[in-house]
Amino acid sequence: MGIKYSNKINKIRTFALVLIFAGIAIMYIGLFFQQSPFLVTAFMLLGFLAIIASTVIYFWIGMLSSKTVQVQCPNCGKQTKMLGRVDACMYCDEPLTLDKSLEGKEFDESYNKKSK
């Protein structure tokens, strides 16, 4: 395995978390431009939008979670959540599949898009 895959839900969650910190950072940077009301407003608005976007993503994760399948990881033995036909373990990034025909094959996220 050349590329390391990580769990989709984890990936989205990490992105949402980064977005919150980016939003706060952008708002903080805006404080350095207090001489210019326009720049302060622009930074505040941008930071605010990033935080709003992150909230939307968190909400989306909540909806996605209802579609996940609970499986026991064969590698680390923990209960993990899978999204789609192929996903990686949330704890050890072991590639997992629900489809027996794909077992042992090279892990490929494109299998999710095929509708068979």
Ligand SMILES: [Zn+2]
């Ligand atoms: Zn695992």
